[in-house]
Amino acid sequence: MSLLRIIGLKAYFPTQDGIVKAVNTVDLEIEKNERVGLIGETGCGKTVLGFAIMRLLQPSTNIEGRIMYNGKDLLKLSEEEMRKIRGKEIAMIFQNPPTFLNPVLKIGYQIAESTQLHQGLDKKAAKEKAVGMLEAVKIPLSSKRVSEYPHQFSGGMKERAMIAMGLACDPSLIIADEPTKGLDITIKMQIVKLMKEVTRQGSMLFITHDLGVAAEICDNIAVMYAGELVEYAKTEDIFKNPMHPYTRGFLNSLPSRGLKQIRGISPSLIDLPSGCRFHPRCDHIEEVCKNWHPEMVECDKGHYVRCLQYG
Amino acid sequence: MRIEYVIKRLFYCFLAFFVGISITFVILHLMPGDYISHLLINIESTISPEASEAFKHKFGLDKSLTEQYFIYIDNLLQGDWGYSFEYGVPILNIVVEKLRWTLILLIPATLLSLLIGVFIGAYFGWKSGSKLDLSVLNVMIFIRAIPSYWWALMFVLIFGFYLGLFPLGGYMGIGVLESGTDYLDILHHSLLPMITLTLCSIPGNYYLMRNSMLLTVGEDYIITARGKGLSEKDILFKHTVKNAMLPMVTMITLELVFMISGSVFIETIFSWPGMGMLMIDAMNARDLPLLQGIFLMDTLLIIIANFTADMLYSCIDPRVKVGE
Ligand SMILES: Nc1ncnc2c1ncn2[C@@H]1O[C@H](COP(=O)(O)OP(=O)(O)O)[C@@H](O)[C@H]1O
Ligand SMILES: [Mg+2]
Numbered sequence: 001m002s003l004l005r006i007i008g009l010k011a012y013f014p015t016q017d018g019i020v021k022a023v024n025t026v027d028l029e030i031e032k033n034e035r036v037g038l039i040g041e042t043g044c045g046k047t048v049l050g051f052a053i054m055r056l057l058q059p060s061t062n063i064e065g066r067i068m069y070n071g072k073d074l075l076k077l078s079e080e081e082m083r084k085i086r087g088k089e090i091a092m093i094f095q096n097p098p099t100f101l102n103p104v105l106k107i108g109y110q111i112a113e114s115t116q117l118h119q120g121l122d123k124k125a126a127k128e129k130a131v132g133m134l135e136a137v138k139i140p141l142s143s144k145r146v147s148e149y150p151h152q153f154s155g156g157m158k159e160r161a162m163i164a165m166g167l168a169c170d171p172s173l174i175i176a177d178e179p180t181k182g183l184d185i186t187i188k189m190q191i192v193k194l195m196k197e198v199t200r201q202g203s204m205l206f207i208t209h210d211l212g213v214a215a216e217i218c219d220n221i222a223v224m225y226a227g228e229l230v231e232y233a234k235t236e237d238i239f240k241n242p243m244h245p246y247t248r249g250f251l252n253s254l255p256s257r258g259l260k261q262i263r264g265i266s267p268s269l270i271d272l273p274s275g276c277r278f279h280p281r282c283d284h285i286e287e288v289c290k291n292w293h294p295e296m297v298e299c300d301k302g303h304y305v306r307c308l309q310y311g
Numbered sequence: 312m313r314i315e316y317v318i319k320r321l322f323y324c325f326l327a328f329f330v331g332i333s334i335t336f337v338i339l340h341l342m343p344g345d346y347i348s349h350l351l352i353n354i355e356s357t358i359s360p361e362a363s364e365a366f367k368h369k370f371g372l373d374k375s376l377t378e379q380y381f382i383y384i385d386n387l388l389q390g391d392w393g394y395s396f397e398y399g400v401p402i403l404n405i406v407v408e409k410l411r412w413t414l415i416l417l418i419p420a421t422l423l424s425l426l427i428g429v430f431i432g433a434y435f436g437w438k439s440g441s442k443l444d445l446s447v448l449n450v451m452i453f454i455r456a457i458p459s460y461w462w463a464l465m466f467v468l469i470f471g472f473y474l475g476l477f478p479l480g481g482y483m484g485i486g487v488l489e490s491g492t493d494y495l496d497i498l499h500h501s502l503l504p505m506i507t508l509t510l511c512s513i514p515g516n517y518y519l520m521r522n523s524m525l526l527t528v529g530e531d532y533i534i535t536a537r538g539k540g541l542s543e544k545d546i547l548f549k550h551t552v553k554n555a556m557l558p559m560v561t562m563i564t565l566e567l568v569f570m571i572s573g574s575v576f577i578e579t580i581f582s583w584p585g586m587g588m589l590m591i592d593a594m595n596a597r598d599l600p601l602l603q604g605i606f607l608m609d610t611l612l613i614i615i616a617n618f619t620a621d622m623l624y625s626c627i628d629p630r631v632k633v634g635e
Contacts, residue, residue, distance in 0.1 A: 056534055086540035094538070099531040104554055104629060113549075114539040149629040165539075 037218030108146030402604035413585030428516025436524020
């Protein structure tokens, strides 16, 4: 049995301009000790998917489908039961530490908080644990840094502190939301190295729009486009044999492959294109693509793609 | 770093002080009527031009306004607030004496209205959007929209006149003539004006706090707190209230200005012998030096409150400590 199994997940936001279909019928599995990368352009629904798993979306969101975690459907749990899972079994490393860290609480307190809650540590033990966590994420002078506030930390250090917070209770599943975004290249590589090290045990959903980083860390990669998954395969297969035109375009936009951008812009999640969501930007478009919405099909062993060329 | 910050704030205080008293000086001298002509109405006879001249000369009123201004500033810097026309005693003495009475109302009313306003504001900022929240919001707008003197009149009428629970005004019963000062009696007299002042000041604090809560609840770090598995209660008390109170601290000074002006009306209606009533008396008598002194004291109060708020803010908000 896989650790996490998402079945037919939808997350829609009713807004004044219409319904934002941020996550659309997503199926995804994460095994124990597996690291799955979730990649896609900004605004395609990656964070919303992560929030849906944590059940952190605002109450007005329409959510459908099932999120099976260790055989339990998270969407059916009470708020009370969910609180025992958040931070303890599933933890999230949020995407923008400057705003996701509380500016008036000490870093150490913010790390210690979940260990006090879930592991029953007393104040002193929790603080020691926080120092240990800061050490684990390679923050120098951790016993001094533990009593500092977020604004005293540099961008890279805030990211490390955020990672320490997520890992504090040894969660079985960690959802890391773009932990390398906005960092310069040396710090980015340090964080990648760190993420590989600290998550050797446990599973991870690694959200990023940086394929290079995903390649370093993940066993499998899911490619997301306009709220749905369009390709899923082993990391090496994604790089060696990308099948979906969007994945290919995404790869070609890497600096090492010539920085060729995909033409057009990502579609509005309120008025989704008919047929294949990607057809307005696709170079292999046929008439049928405009009307027929393709399903995910397994083309190779463990290689799934949502494109009519293969169906 | 810290000390530089304090010095900088102190400098701004002095600046605000000088601007404040200068504006007061100008505005008071723009006011029509003067002390002599006011006296004429009262004593119903003419004052000889010589006496009038002598009075003007004695108080330096024959000098030009600019000259008077510089003499005034010079005296102030030496701690001399001048003499009252009406009472003929040093203004500082009168103002300090009356300030004590005002503070008897102002301090409890400030603390109470803060406590109640912040509490209700925090609660409904957290639970915003409910039916009860909207009703409370409307009630608060209603209380605030009606001037404090109307509330004062209503309270005197209902609790003083009809129900007879409180005295109609004043600060001591007639009995003190025989028994000496009775603190319980003063407390009894102070309750109704204090309650009125508190009531009128609650909506401002409530509104600031509710607004601040609404903003804080939408912050990303609240999601982080929820993501750790914290209970709603912990999120409210450990991650929201403190953050929401921070902007309140600096806004409180604005509330104090509102309260001081409110206390002028309330003291007058309740015949409470504080600065507010003194102000009305001085205004009617065109006792300019006294008025000046009262405004000077108000300015000082507000500047001190502002400075305290700034210092307090830098103590509770870690981000200010570095001095930016
Ligand atoms: N609370 C919300 N209400 C309405 N729309 C939202 C909300 N949260 C996210 N969205 C929309 O959902 C889409 C996906 O957002 P997100 O998951 O944050 O993208 P990303 O893939 O960059 O993480 C975006 O178009 C965003 O505007
Ligand atoms: Mg995102």
